[in-house]
Amino acid sequence: MLSWLDLVAVPLLAKVCLVGMFPLSAYDKVVHWDEARAQAATGPLPFPGLLLVLGIVVEAVTPVMIVTGWYDRAGAFVLAGFCAVTAVLFHRFWEFPRFWSRDGEGRAHFWDFFKNFGLVGGLLLVVIGGGYAPASEVVRHPLASGPQAAPTQP
Known part of the structure; x- marks a missing residue:
């Protein structure tokens, strides 16, 4: 029988670890706007201020989508x-x-x-992932291969 740890806690922790730095990065860009805008201006694209605002929105919104499961695949795709x-x-x-x-x-x-x-790579696993291996199964067989996608029927 699968536990709350298997179904919620470990996948949630994995997602938080994967995307936890992005909201902090967005906050850093807001707090240090001038430095962030100067860095954005080093790239080949025009309108560094607009790019910076778009980056802040992506870094602030998509992690919430991924962690909460609200359109998590779309959020992971955009963040990737x-x-x-x-x-x-x-x-x-x-x-x-x-x-x-x-x-x-x-x-x-x-x-x-x-x-x-x-x-x-980690974000694309969220996009294509589907199910997770239960944490209890990983503990029982730590060196076993992970779950593979089922072949599609023709």
């Missing part, structure tokens, strides 16, 4: 797109010749780029 676009437009590590060196200017961009795509 936001993370991918942010990585490609604002963390262009390849533009720095010494990005891999210890004191290279692009090193932080390198890691931010790949962290963003790690988030994209």
Whole structure:
């Protein structure tokens, strides 16, 4: 028999861990508007102020959608797109010749780029996920493979 821990607590905790930084990031952009706008202006797109406002809305609203389950797949899809676009437009590590060196200017961009795509992967799992493996089953068989999607019938 599945427990509340299996059905609610662990999936909720996983979602909070996945998206918990985004509302804090939105708040940081509001509090440090000038710095955030200056960073947005470094990208190739026009209207950095408008982009910043849109980013704040995405970072504030979509995590709530994901955690509450209200159109969570749509919210995860939008947030995954936001993370991918942010990585490609604002963390262009390849533009720095010494990005891999210890004191290279692009090193932080390198890691931010790949962290963003790690988030994209987690968010896409919310989009396509469906059911979760019960926490009690994971505890009983911690090294077993996760649930696989059922094949569709022709």
